[in-house]
Amino acid sequence: MNTQDLRFVLFEFLKLDRLMKSEKFSQLEINDLDMTLKEAEKIAINILSPANKEGDREGCHLENSSVRVPKSFHRCWRALAENGWISLAENPDFGGQGLPPIIETAVKELFIRANMAFSLYPGLSVGACQLIELNGRDEDRSLFCRNMYSGRWAGTMCLTEPEAGSDLGAIKTKAIPDGTEYKIKGTKCFISGGDHDLTDNIIHLVLARIEGAPEGTKGLSLFIVPKIWVEKNGNLGKPNDVKSVSVEEKMGIKGSATVMLNFGEDDQCRGILLGEKHSGIAKMFHLMNRARMSTALQSLGLSAAAYECALEYAKSRIQSPLITNPKGGSVPIIEHADVRRMLMTMKAQVEGMRVLFLKAQMLLDMSKYAEDPKERKKCGEIAEFMIPLCKAHCSDTAYLVCRDAVQVLGGYGFTKDYSVEQYLRDCKIGSIWEGTNFIQSLDVVGRKLRPEGNHFNSWMEEIEKFILENTGDADFDAETALLREAAEKIKHEVEKTLQLFGQKETRANVTLFSTRLLDSCAELNIGYLLLSESMLARKLMEPLKSNSEERTFYAGKISTAKFYIRNILVNIWGRSKAFDLFDDSALKMSQEGF
Secondary structure: OHHHHHHHHHHHHOOOHHHHHHHHHOOHHHHHHHHHHHHHHHHHHHHHHHHHHHHHHOOOOOEEOOOEOHHHHHHHHHHHHOOOOOOOOOOOHOOOOOOHHHHHHHHHHHHHHHHHHHHHHHHHHHHHHOOOOOOHHHHHHHHHHHHHHHHOOEEEEEEOEEHHHHHHOOOOEEEEEEEEEEEEEEEEHHHHHHOOOOOEEEEEEEEEOOOOOOHHHHHHEEEEEEEEEEEEOOEEEEEOOEEEEEOOOOOOOOOOOEEEOHHHOOOOOOEOOOOOOOOOHHHHHHHHHHHHHHHHHHHHHHHHHHHHHHHHHHHHOOOOOOOOOOOOOOOOOHHHHHHHHHHHHHHHHHHHHHHHHHHOOOOOOOOHOOOOOOHHHHHHHHHHHHHHHHHHHHHHHHHHHHHHHHHHHHHHHOOOOOOOOHHHHHHHHHOOOOHHHHHHHHHHHHHOHHHHHHHHHHHHHHHHHHHHHHOOOOOOOHHHHHHHHHHHHHHHHHHHHHHHHHOOHHHOOOHOOOHHHHHHHHHHHHHHHHHHHHHHHHHHOOEEEEEEOHHHHHHEEEEEHHHHHOOOOOHHHHHHHHHHHOOOOOHOOOHHOO
């Protein structure tokens, strides 16, 4: 498991020492954080990775109304729970480790590389517990937080219903006042971690509508609904009428239990209102932002694993002579031009996803912990713009990376002898859940482009400042010029999008292009960050010996940035032309024509 690029981004490019200056993390040293990564790598390799294929083969099963997860996952859960890995960045008052969130996400990348399906369980639990910590009463925090952060109990997020997927306003689950509590009645589907046998209890956060509440999303409230009722003294009481109906048979992440749940089938399901009435959506969006960043991280982790597998195979697989020497002997396939093209594309995409994600996470951390209020505000504006880019672009790109990994392995990639086919299946969910990638593009064009929010302007200002400061750099002048041209094309598209999206008669036309605009923004962002990295790499490699491993790594960073800008960033030109043509054939054609 190669972690060199991860460490480069964290400790050299993003300079975590800036974050360490905040009062919250002032007691930590960079060496402490690096040691955390080293220990996480051991767990990923020795415990989580061996359970990955077994989890895919065994899957999850409903037995006597309870869900059983792969047997090997129990050892994985114990390893994380017993050593504090589940709540690395959480509040020490409730048993968390209090590390910077960006370090927690770096650890999670390693865990996801090793075992995506298993890694979903602790991630969901922490996200649910954060909402209770932020919005609950003191007694709620006392009852639930320590048990959830420790891994004794797990947690879920219950939004989707059979007739309410992306349209949460259609939710029908009811909450009926019953003294100081509520009776919950309804069905939720596609609930990740909805039931399992890893923990003593599962704490569901359920979106429901209190009787008499307004229609649509404004009438939704959020409830804490334990699988086993928790008494006021903290002891577990009776089962809370939460029943598993079925476990989905899925394309991928088979070790992750995706469950349909019935709440209140016997009218005995109790829930605790979390925060104010009718504020459920606002609270859920806090969790959704975390979930969307988690999706980007999952996509990155699987892509990194697929690339490493393809690279290792390409170095060892001997096949065919070079096209320039047809009478020569067979060579490792990494020497063939098309294989090198695929590997270079994968490397550029993986490293691009990593720096995009970690930059966004660093901005989120700085928006909370930077000492200067103006810096906190600026970081928050840029991070908010980058979240949908991370979620959508990384999840779409992951599928391309895993596709190419299968292709590099050829026929073997299509078999279960290697893990790349599983990575391909596991990653596809990323573009669907936590708000489809089209919904992410609507977030961009409908909210994040507006001048009053300053999200797009702050984001673009940083990129244009970099371009201005580095114009004329002899080593990278061509790449800087391409960045400048790409930025101008995107600004033109954004100006036109704002005009057309504001008019009802052309709004649907804009949505034909919104996902493409999002991808263009993401590629510009990645191109800028990779070029920034390469300039740092140039500086760091100067004093190193020509044959040193570090110098080879830094030289690779420069080549990767140039490749990305010359081969991937230029996709923006094609999208820009399509945007100018503004073809609306898809809207005009009759349904019968499809």
